[in-house]
Amino acid sequence: MxxxxxxxxxxxxxxxxxxxxxxxxxxxxxxxxxxxxxxxxxxxxxxxxxxxxxxxxxxxxxxxxxxxxxxxxxxxxxxxxxxxxxxxxxxxxxxxxxxxxxxxxxxxxxxxxxxxxxxxxxxxxxxxxxxxxxxxxxxxxxxxxxxxxxHAPRRPLRDAKTALQEWAQGRGLPAPTYELVERSGPDHAPEFVVGVNVEGMAQAQGRGTAKRNAEQAAAEAFLLRERIWTVNQDV
CATH class of the missing domain: 1.10.1520.10 (Ribonuclease III domain)
Incomplete structure (x- = not known):
């Protein structure tokens, strides 16, 4: 063989x-x-x-x-x-x-x-x-x-962008905005770095193989950094 x-x-x-x-x-x-x-x-x-x-x-x-x-x-x-x-x-x-x-x-x-x-x-x-x-x-x-x-999701199951927007609106803040920070890799396998901006707070960034994934990752990073979400949260 x-x-x-x-x-x-x-x-x-x-x-x-x-x-x-x-x-x-x-x-x-x-x-x-x-x-x-x-x-x-x-x-x-x-x-x-x-x-x-x-x-x-x-x-x-x-x-x-x-x-x-x-x-x-x-x-x-x-x-x-x-x-x-x-x-x-x-x-x-x-x-x-x-x-x-x-x-x-x-x-x-x-x-x-x-x-x-x-x-x-x-x-x-x-x-x-x-x-x-x-x-x-x-x-x-x-x-x-x-x-x-x-039975053991790696990330919170709730949509991070939606959760962040609701959190910001609940505090009278403008809706979060997202900006492309970096794009790397070949066309068939790109990687994106996106930053999320919330008024008065430091930017959080996330990576993904598509912009929408990177935006979700950035929103999740913000929620975790600010302790709005916990690592083990699943709802």
Whole structure:
């Protein structure tokens, strides 16, 4: 058995899933930079599919785990579980980095630890399992990877921007404003730093792979810094 087969077996062991069609797993691990002449051979299409399968699977899990929860709470929990940062953490736990197929430029830029790429690959793997083994297999994969997070959200479940705006309005302050502080990274995997300004208070900043995510992170950073929210708050 060659090294590629051994590596695939190691990753499949991490996933606790063995692919009947190994090419699906390879495609889920292939960045567009490694297949510039045929983008359909990259993980992009599988990521598109996996994003939907992940959302359905997590929604299914939430309905079973929180039978008394209303739609609003379920929606907040779903958003927390399927956000890009959570997917990147799952991909890190699977140790997908060494298995990625990348162009030379991406390798030298440290793409194996790039959280935007890792999040995409997490979704692509879910999509690949769905095509290879059906919904039941994909749902089981998602449950193994996300179940521990179900009852222990990493962030408050309430929308940070909304909470900050309500806090400011409750004190007679103007609505918070957001400004782009920095944009870095290549076009396909950008990172944004956004600052939130509240009248009379120091700016707080947040990072994200999209401006809206960075704005949420900045609002959350402000709420935590000012002790409006606590680290373990989940509502």
């Amino acid at each position: 060659g090294r590629k087969s051994a590596d695939t077996a190691a990753l499949e062991a991490q996933l606790a899933y063995s692919f009947a069609d190994k090419d699906l797993l390879k495609r889920a691990l292939t960045h567009v930079s490694a297949s510039p002449s045929d983008k359909t051979r990259s993980y992009q299409r599988l990521e598109f599919l996996g994003d939907r399968v992940l959302g359905l699977s997590v929604a299914d899990m939430l309905l079973a785990a929180f039978p008394a929860a209303e739609e609003g709470e379920l929606s907040r929990r779903l958003a927390e579980l399927v956000r890009k940062e959570s997917c990147a953490e799952v991909a890190l736990a699977w140790d997908v980095g060494p298995h990625l197929h990348l162009g030379d430029g991406e390798v030298s830029s440290g793409a194996r630890r790039n959280r935007a790429i890792l999040a995409d690959v997490c979704e692509a793997i879910v999509g690949a399992v769905f095509l290879d083994g059906g919904y039941a297999a994909a749902r089981a994969l998602v449950e193994r990877a996300f179940a521990a997070r179900l």
